[in-house]
Amino acid sequence: MSDFTLIIGNKNNSTWSLRGYLPLKLAGVEFDEILVSLRPYLDRERLDELTPAGKVPTLKHGENYIWDSLAICEYCADLYPEKGFWPEDINMRAHARCVSAEMHSGFAALRNAMSMAIHGKFDRPDISGDLKSDIDRIVDIWSECLDKYEGPYLFGDYSIADMMYAPVVFRFRSYQVELPIALQEYCKTIANHPDVKDWIDDADPNDPAEPLDR
Numbered sequence: 001m002s003d004f005t006l007i008i009g010n011k012n013n014s015t016w017s018l019r020g021y022l023p024l025k026l027a028g029v030e031f032d033e034i035l036v037s038l039r040p041y042l043d044r045e046r047l048d049e050l051t052p053a054g055k056v057p058t059l060k061h062g063e064n065y066i067w068d069s070l071a072i073c074e075y076c077a078d079l080y081p082e083k084g085f086w087p088e089d090i091n092m093r094a095h096a097r098c099v100s101a102e103m104h105s106g107f108a109a110l111r112n113a114m115s116m117a118i119h120g121k122f123d124r125p126d127i128s129g130d131l132k133s134d135i136d137r138i139v140d141i142w143s144e145c146l147d148k149y150e151g152p153y154l155f156g157d158y159s160i161a162d163m164m165y166a167p168v169v170f171r172f173r174s175y176q177v178e179l180p181i182a183l184q185e186y187c188k189t190i191a192n193h194p195d196v197k198d199w200i201d202d203a204d205p206n207d208p209a210e211p212l213d214r
């Protein structure tokens with residue numbers, strides 16, 4: 001049994017869980033996974049029993065609980081500074097923290113209109129209003145980063161910023177959002193990252209995009 005246990009939701013759908021899984025993979029540590037069902041029905045009892053905030057992802061490390069995806073990223077970055085979770089340069093690091101925090105706290109319209117279903121393919125919704133603003137903002141963030149730091153990841157090397165945006169790649173793919181070529185390439189790079197591929201391989205295509213009890 002490992003010192004690290006990651007409590008997560010269904011891999012086909014749980015965007016936050018993916019963001020908590022990727023830092024552990026970059027850390028290169030052995031960890032156990034406990035899957036709590038969010039689809040088709042939310043297992044509230046188990047979620048409350050296993051996690052302090054009733055949310056996934058939650059990382060248990062020894063007696064420590066870390067119950068938020070960005071906090072898990074930061075915890076792993078603190079434990080394994082040599083793994084390059086953030087860019088070395090202070091200005092790049094500040095930029096990476098801004099775009100990561102922006103993802104963590106925003107984009108409500110995108111979240112509502114385009115649920116993640118890694119193996120799902122859906123009609124493109126009407127892209128207007130707040131949904132259009134969210135998509136345009138992500139296109140701007142990605143374009144600026146890839147231009148400035150020359151890819152293949154947002155800050156050159158793979159970092160927490162890519163982990164934060166990884167679920168967006170699947171939302172865009174499932175809902176067939178049209179993107180400039182450079183961003184299509186970025187999406188392929190993320191989808192082909194070995195840690196992301198491990199997650200995709202375990203994602204059950206039968207998990208529905210929407211929960212049934214909300």
Ligand SMILES: N[C@@H](CCC(=O)N[C@@H](CS)C(=O)NCC(=O)O)C(=O)O
Nearest residue numbers: 014015016017055056057068069070
């Ligand atoms: N800000 C949190 C969000 C976590 C979150 O909302 N997780 C969802 C699943 S993707 C959840 O646990 N939902 C269960 C519920 O809200 O009851 C994070 O970054 O980890």
